[in-house]
Amino acid sequence: MPSARRIGLFPDTYTIDDRYHISIGGLPIRQLAQEFGTPLYVLDYETLRHRIRSFQQALQDMNPPGQAFYAGKAFLTKAMAGFLEQQHMGLDVVSGGELYTALEGGMNPSRIIFHGNVKTDEEIRFGLLRGVGYFVVDSLAELEAISRIAKEVDKPAPILLRLTPGIEAHTHAFIQTGQFDSKFGFAMQDGIHEVALQRALTLPYLELKGFHAHIGSQIFDEDPFVHNAQRLMEFMHDALERYHYWPEVVDIGGGFGVQYGPDDDPPQVSRILARVNDAMQRMTPHGYAVPTVFIEPGRAIVAEAGVTIYQVGATKTVPGGKRYAAVDGGMGDNIRPALYQASYTAQVDGKNPEDRALYTIAGRYCESGDILVKDIPLPPIEPGDYVVVFGTGAYNFAMASNYNRVPRPAVVLVYNGQASLWVKRESYEDMAHNDLPWQDPEEGLWR
Numbered sequence: 052m053p054s055a056r057r058i059g060l061f062p063d064t065y066t067i068d069d070r071y072h073i074s075i076g077g078l079p080i081r082q083l084a085q086e087f088g089t090p091l092y093v094l095d096y097e098t099l100r101h102r103i104r105s106f107q108q109a110l111q112d113m114n115p116p117g118q119a120f121y122a123g124k125a126f127l128t129k130a131m132a133g134f135l136e137q138q139h140m141g142l143d144v145v146s147g148g149e150l151y152t153a154l155e156g157g158m159n160p161s162r163i164i165f166h167g168n169v170k171t172d173e174e175i176r177f178g179l180l181r182g183v184g185y186f187v188v189d190s191l192a193e194l195e196a197i198s199r200i201a202k203e204v205d206k207p208a209p210i211l212l213r214l215t216p217g218i219e220a221h222t223h224a225f226i227q228t229g230q231f232d233s234k235f236g237f238a239m240q241d242g243i244h245e246v247a248l249q250r251a252l253t254l255p256y257l258e259l260k261g262f263h264a265h266i267g268s269q270i271f272d273e274d275p276f277v278h279n280a281q282r283l284m285e286f287m288h289d290a291l292e293r294y295h296y297w298p299e300v301v302d303i304g305g306g307f308g309v310q311y312g313p314d315d316d317p318p319q320v321s322r323i324l325a326r327v328n329d330a331m332q333r334m335t336p337h338g339y340a341v342p343t344v345f346i347e348p349g350r351a352i353v354a355e356a357g358v359t360i361y362q363v364g365a366t367k368t369v370p371g372g373k374r375y376a377a378v379d380g381g382m383g384d385n386i387r388p389a390l391y392q393a394s395y396t397a398q399v400d401g402k403n404p405e406d407r408a409l410y411t412i413a414g415r416y417c418e419s420g421d422i423l424v425k426d427i428p429l430p431p432i433e434p435g436d437y438v439v440v441f442g443t444g445a446y447n448f449a450m451a452s453n454y455n456r457v458p459r460p461a462v463v464l465v466y467n468g469q470a471s472l473w474v475k476r477e478s479y480e481d482m483a484h485n486d487l488p489w490q491d492p493e494e495g496l497w498r
């Protein structure tokens with residue numbers, strides 16, 4: 052896990068030489084840019100592996116050992132799914148599309164958790180027929196739908212109930228999910244969660260395995276995670292008393308924060324899990340098994356492994372003296388600054404980072420809000436320079452769009468001086484692939 056002394060998120064294999072050339076995974080970023088084009092998402096294999104291993108180690112130290120289900124929404128492609136499978140990781144998916152990608156990539160369906168606050172009948176059927184490990188149920192309508200479809204296909208559905216524990220973790224309001232008025236899950240208030248529990252225990256073809264509660268994303272404090280586990284355990288005591296039900300699984304979600312900039316102080320996951328484990332041990336009634344803890348980290352696994360390489364297209368000093376460097380990407384490949392005021396760290400390849408002036412790195416999209424990094428000290432920038440933005444592994448590619456009909460960048464994985472293309476750069480043809488040509492309604496050609 053990154054330490055507070057660092058000033059941002061750098062992949063483990065980041066190096067800068069005496070001419071200030073940056074390399075990741077043993078490959079100069081200039082070479083990557085020239086070979087694969089820009090903007091380019093680069094993922095560092097070693098960082099991914101280390102982050103996964105440190106989660107697995109902390110989970111192994113629990114009693115019983117916990118399990119990790121990487122949150123695919125942070126970044127998922129077929130190759131990522133294949134890599135996760137090789138690392139014996141579980142996966143959390145939130146749509147038929149993520150499930151399809153995971154299965155196509157070779158992920159074992161029994162290690163997949165199917166999330167999402169709206170699952171269509173088609174998606175539920177897809178998950179059941181392919182044998183996903185768990186459905187996390189978000190509403191009464193979904194409980195009914197899963198029970199009905201499970202009966203139709205004659206496959207009992209293993210489920211977790213998503214509860215909303217009323218915990219407000221300190222993070223951007225748009226990425227909080229644990230508060231009672233959240234759109235997600237069953238609020239642990241006014242008895243809604245009790246109704247859900249009763250239905251889950253009585254509807255046919257449902258196998259209730261346990262409870263889930265995710266409190267938000269990019270959380271720095273340890274306490275909310277522990278309080279979340281405690282709240283779930285308290286409810287489990289009620290469930291035991293009233294319905295003689297004791298779960299196998301308690302899923303505390305993801306949300307482990309990472310260090311995007313110097314002010315971010317991420318929590319230590321091993322300590323959180325040790326404290327959660329301790330609470331679970333203490334709160335499990337005599338004669339019952341301590342439930343297995345599931346976690347769903349996304350960002351904490353992939354954010355730091357990723358960088359984006361851009362090429363500078365233009366520089367400008369505007370009246371008032373503000374300096375802009377405009378690059379060949381922006382909000383289409385990284386919507387987070389516009390959406391959450393997210394901040395990033397950047398460097399210019401091949402320039403002395405000590406020799407600095409304040410720059411704003413702007414994107415190429417037709418929005419004034421398309422700013423990637425605001426007021427960052429950087430060396431003098433010229434058109435043609437390569438700018439590297441760090442910590443872009445999570446929720447960048449995954450949230451990318453074709454706004455302004457700009458093709459989405461390629462993704463490459465780097466390791467030990469070699470690069471492997473994970474996603475090809477989109478072409479104009481790819482983008483327009485599903486467009487159909489104009490047909491005149493007056494010619495009677497419309498259906």
Ligand SMILES: Cc1ncc(COP(=O)(O)O)c(C=O)c1O
Pocket residue numbers: 122125143166228265267268269304305306307347348349350351445
């Ligand atoms: C249910 C659930 N699990 C896991 C995650 C992953 O969160 P993060 O990437 O912050 O670990 C999210 C996103 O916030 C989520 O909604």
Ligand SMILES: N[C@@H](CCCC[NH3+])C(=O)O
Pocket residue numbers: 124226268269387391445446
């Ligand atoms: N997409 C968000 C986080 C939301 C996570 C999903 N509940 C981000 O970029 O930080």
